[in-house]
Structures are given as structure tokens and as C-alpha cells.
Amino acid sequence: MLSAQLEAYLAEINLPATAEQKKQLIDFVGMLNKWNKAYNLTSVRDPEAMLIRHIMDSLVVSKHLQGERFIDVGTGPGLPGIPLAIMNPDKQFVLLDSLGKRIRFQKQVSFELGIHNISSVESRVEAYQPEQKFDGVLSRAFASIQDMLTWCHHLPAEHGQFYALKGQLNDEEMQHIPSGFAVKEVIELKVPKLDEQRHLLKIIKNNRLESDE
Numbered sequence: 001m002l003s004a005q006l007e008a009y010l011a012e013i014n015l016p017a018t019a020e021q022k023k024q025l026i027d028f029v030g031m032l033n034k035w036n037k038a039y040n041l042t043s044v045r046d047p048e049a050m051l052i053r054h055i056m057d058s059l060v061v062s063k064h065l066q067g068e069r070f071i072d073v074g075t076g077p078g079l080p081g082i083p084l085a086i087m088n089p090d091k092q093f094v095l096l097d098s099l100g101k102r103i104r105f106q107k108q109v110s111f112e113l114g115i116h117n118i119s120s121v122e123s124r125v126e127a128y129q130p131e132q133k134f135d136g137v138l139s140r141a142f143a144s145i146q147d148m149l150t151w152c153h154h155l156p157a158e159h160g161q162f163y164a165l166k167g168q169l170n171d172e173e174m175q176h177i178p179s180g181f182a183v184k185e186v187i188e189l190k191v192p193k194l195d196e197q198r199h200l201l202k203i204i205k206n207n208r209l210e211s212d213e
Contacts, residue, residue: 009192041077058083060189067135074142133157140165162203
């Protein structure tokens, strides 16, 4: 049942996947559903809803990623990082969260599903100082754009950018983007079977804007 739905949804967003990738995505939903009963990882309880609200809601960003090294900030159980890692085996993803139970879940997913391009880090984002900076800093329902940029300003490499996954865009929130940052692109996303607004904001530091011109 879920496999057929996944097949249809991937076709709808025009995202090709191998048989192994499809199995990993379905197995991830299965693990999320199983662990959720004990660990309360997500408020979404139904596997079919998880497929739409977590897997597809993450994967619509896939074709917009630029670079090879990404960090998913406030990733929770690994969203959007794990679905994106499954579909982008050539890219590396660091999954950052401050709650140990979420990190344990991510590590078990990595082990059981054989996902080798993710690494999980238990830390508050302000305290995390990576040796190597990132091409992309992802956040999905993590915080306001203002807070995201304030807390994560030290994470992108010189050429890196922020990817903020948002629902409906809030004018007030957009007006409070901290100085030193600029919205490079606003992309409207369409998630199969989800009748809600979704947007991807690509944000860069102002010095990038000047060097790009």
C-alpha cells in the first residue's frame, strides 16, 4: 500500500528513485511509526500521513540543493535530512539535535537501513562548532527565520547558503530578517496530497551577494 503511494508521489514531483531508495524510505516510515509509540518523535501518528507530511514534505527540496555538504538543524527524528540523504547518496548530511532520544533513533535508522552519508550530532546549534563548514544549512519548522539566521550564522562555508523550509510566508517574519543576510530566492513547493502552502527560502550572507555580482 505505502509502496504504491510512494511510487505515485515520486512520479508527481518527478523525482527518480532506485528500488533500494524506495525501500529505505518505506522502512524509515516503518521505524518512525514503531519508535514513535515509545519515544513520541512526531505528532503525526499514521504511516500514510507520515509518508506525505514527513517524507514527501522533505523530498520536494531535493532538486534545489546545491553543494555536497549539508547540516540539518533541529532535525528531530531526521527530517528533512534522512529522506534527502537517501535520495542524494553523493551528498553528506550532518543531523543536529539537542535531544538524545532523537539522536539514538537516527543512529539506529542509519545502522538498520544502511544509510552511510549521515552523521548525528547531539548539541545545541549555538554550541556546535564544526571543523568544516557547510554548503547548505537546512531547517524545517525549527524556528523563525530571524532565530535560524542568528543561531546558525557560523555554519555555512563562504559560498554556502541557508535553506529555510516554511509553510505560509509571514510578512512580519520576512521583514525581520537580520541585517547581513539577503533572501536570494523564494520557491513555492507543491507536496503531493497536501493542501497547504509550502515554501523554500534560499538565504545568503550579504557579502555573498556582493561577490556574486
